[in-house]
Amino acid sequence: MSIINGQLSLPLNKKITKTLAKARCVGSEPTIEVFNTSGEILVNNLPVGYVDLIFTSPPYNIGSKAARQDGRRKNGEYDPKSYGGITGYADNIPEEVYQKQQIDILSACEKILKRDGVLVYNHKPRRKNGEMIHPMNWLSKVDGLVLMEEIIWDRGSTHNHSNKLFWPHTERLYVFRKSSGDYRLLNTDALKFRSDIWRVPLTSRPVDGHAAPFPLPLANAVIKAFTSINDVVVDPYSGSGTTAVASLINRVNFIGSEIDADYHAKSLKRIEATKSRIAKGKINLTAMQEVA
Numbered sequence: 066m067s068i069i070n071g072q073l074s075l076p077l078n079k080k081i082t083k084t085l086a087k088a089r090c091v092g093s094e095p096t097i098e099v100f101n102t103s104g105e106i107l108v109n110n111l112p113v114g115y116v117d118l119i120f121t122s123p124p125y126n127i128g129s130k131a132a133r134q135d136g137r138r139k140n141g142e143y144d145p146k147s148y149g150g151i152t153g154y155a156d157n158i159p160e161e162v163y164q165k166q167q168i169d170i171l172s173a174c175e176k177i178l179k180r181d182g183v184l185v186y187n188h189k190p191r192r193k194n195g196e197m198i199h200p201m202n203w204l205s206k207v208d209g210l211v212l213m214e215e216i217i218w219d220r221g222s223t224h225n226h227s228n229k230l231f232w233p234h235t236e237r238l239y240v241f242r243k244s245s246g247d248y249r250l251l252n253t254d255a256l257k258f259r260s261d262i263w264r265v266p267l268t269s270r271p272v273d274g275h276a277a278p279f280p281l282p283l284a285n286a287v288i289k290a291f292t293s294i295n296d297v298v299v300d301p302y303s304g305s306g307t308t309a310v311a312s313l314i315n316r317v318n319f320i321g322s323e324i325d326a327d328y329h330a331k332s333l334k335r336i337e338a339t340k341s342r343i344a345k346g347k348i349n350l351t352a353m354q355e356v357a
């Protein structure tokens with residue numbers, strides 16, 4: 066990847082243009098493209114009004130150097146299983162900088178959505194210095210988006226066991242439409258649930274070494290709910306490529322970005338492995354719909 070003054074250098078820009086041309090071809094195999102670049106660069110280089118669905122989960126800014134009781138993290142070191150340990154990214158920037166970054170990227174996301182496009186943003190209430198930080202703190206500051214749903218994702222487990230608090234077993238999927246557009250109809254036929262509580266257990270072991278993948282059935286359900294064949298899905302924080310894989314399975318086009326070269330390379334392998342499993346008829350579509 067090369068970046069000049071925050072813009073994509075010519076080869077990558079050309080690559081995006083080529084990808085977009087392919088993604089628009091109705092009837093062809095879905096185009097699945099993940100760039101090794103930042104989400105900010107990707108969404109600022111996609112055309113306005115182009116995307117049907119953005120489904121994404123940013124880093125949560127929860128990196129810590131405090132010692133852990135189980136000894137996995139000594140004082141002053143990043144957890145080897147956290148972003149800090151794997152990528153050199155501390156995931157621990159000042160909270161106001163983090164929230165400003167999120168507002169900026171979500172504002173750019175709003176621009177690339179089609180008139181009836183949908184943004185589904187996975188996050189969770191975090192606790193810092195004994196206080197809850199709620200995602201609506203920054204989500205309510207993004208212009209042009211209207212909150213339509215707050216889906217409770219019940220993961221059924223937590224990393225945060227405190228004797229002083231109830232254990233947080235849930236995350237959220239915030240579903241937005243554009244204020245200047247319409248909310249597209251849900252494709253409910255393919256879904257086995259209609260409530261706003263989704264019980265989807267966390268993937269039990271990291272997929273391809275990624276520290277925080279969301280489960281494939283979660284991405285599968287979101288894509289089934291909000292897209293039709295040949296639509297375009299974007300995930301600016303693509304990670305292990307879960308949204309990409311769910312797009313491939315559901316025959317929708319996908320464009321993503323992952324800043325870490327190692328995660329990016331592994332996600333490309335995962336996508337290729339999925340293509341070969343699809344070709345051999347080894348993907349159990351029914352099982353993936355079991356989300357609630």
Ligand SMILES: C[S@@+](CC[C@H](N)C(=O)[O-])C[C@H]1O[C@@H](n2cnc3c(N)ncnc32)[C@H](O)[C@@H]1O
Binds near residue numbers: 104152306
């Ligand atoms: C919560 S994880 C996403 C996991 C993903 N949903 C999956 O299922 O694998 C966030 C990802 O964003 C990546 N990341 C962090 N900052 C980024 C940025 N500015 N642009 C793109 N990716 C970034 C991290 O390396 C990490 O892989």
